[in-house]
Amino acid sequence: MKTMKIVGAIAAVSAMQILIPNQQAHAHGWAEFPEARQSICYEQGGLWSGTPPNAACAQAKEISGTYPFIQRNEFAINIPAPAYNDMDAVKAAIPDGSLCYANDAQKRGMGAEHTAWTRTELAPGEFEYVFNATAPHNPSFWQFYLTKPGVDVSKPLNWDDLVLLQEYGNVAVGEDKKYRMNITIPADRSGDAILYTRWQREDPVGEGFYNCSDITITGDGPIDPEPTEPYLEQGDAFIPQEVSLTTPQIGESVNYKVYNNNGEIHSSFSLIITEENQLAWDRLLAAEVSGYYHDHYDGNVFIGRWHAEMNHYMYFQNQLHENFFNSKNTQAYGEFSISEKNEFVEAVITPTVLKPITDATVSHGEYVVLTPANSLGDIEHVAWVQVRGTPIETEIGQHDELIINTARLDNLAQSFSFELTVTGQGEEDKSVYSFSVTPSDVEPGPGPEPGEQWSASAVYTGGETVIHNNQTWTAQWWTQGEEPGTTGEWGVWR
Structure with missing residues (x-):
């Protein structure tokens, strides 16, 4: 689940703590389309006896043995949190020339110079990228790089050879344990290139996965596209x-x-x-x-x-x-x-917890907690939007609950509604929360007789009825001055 939180003092992590060349990571998966070079070598065979049919794979076996191929799902390195968010630290942990094997010396044959790596053909434009996750890991984020025009892709890959092509945040894994994302190859690209994938887990260990996919872009060559202007x-x-x-x-x-x-x-x-x-x-x-x-x-x-x-x-x-x-x-x-940190969680306060479509009445000074109701499984995105009432200050709790301290509001009779949107597993779920705040120092006045004409100056409580514009209206909670017929489907008058 994506939650909503802040940062403490940054733990100092020295380069010596990060840059351990033989540090093994328990990474799981490889690029399936376009396929990572270590997986292609594995699938082509010739690893246990004889020579792989592909000359580049044969060279890799000569340098590193069969280890890179049987470990095709572990091209990874650990860069402990929070350093994995610092690209300088990432580049130091995976120096130039070692990108295609994530600086694991036992796999260095996969980054050696060669012209014969098997390539996947891709047309310019959008395609579906597929990563086979033998062990899915979330939360995580993704970065996709493409070699710049003119780079000699037969040589060991360097960071300066790459341009960031696309990024994704936390992506839900499919039931087939595959991650799928849409990637766009620029329209003006053609020829041989390397698509470089970085899949980074967001956890204290900082396990990151790095794959080289050798591709041939089947475009017609450089063109002069119409420049796109900023539209915002x-x-x-x-x-x-x-x-x-x-x-x-x-x-x-x-x-x-x-x-x-x-x-x-x-x-x-x-x-x-x-x-x-x-x-x-x-x-x-x-x-x-x-x-x-x-x-x-x-x-x-x-x-x-x-x-x-x-x-x-x-x-x-x-x-x-x-x-x-x-x-x-x-x-x-x-x-x-x-x-500041939500101190009320630790205080001796019992907040009022509301469920979706709840029309509740609370007194001024209470805490109100709107707690998400979700049936989508793994949550990818949570968004709260106020849809009724004077804009008010809110806070987000550790489990995406919306927290409102009504003591910060004017001590008046007020009504509020919030819409919650939850997305997960490719689906979207919406719900509405409504509540009313009554002044803490105002005693409810005498209500009118049932069926009496509505009056703007009268005080009404939940369940009382009035007549307005030849219709009968029922109050859902304490109200004064709100005209029936103007408060909407989920308002005080129904």
């Missing part, structure tokens, strides 16, 4: 300059609210900081925002900036103040904040 308006920085570069503390929350052109909250997002995400909180929070608007609003908000060479928007890691709020609505804007 760039606003203020996602993380303002005045926000300290100091990592937020564990248990705190980093929050982001998107406002519409009327200055009203359109959506809210939060992330609770943990040891696992303490160096990636900005990227994860940005992904929550961009992912929500991609799924529900045609991508009309994106956190990051336009990449002119790649002709699309992307989030630039390790550039905290150089990513921006981009929107089709020029009057919309975003607001970043950091909240």
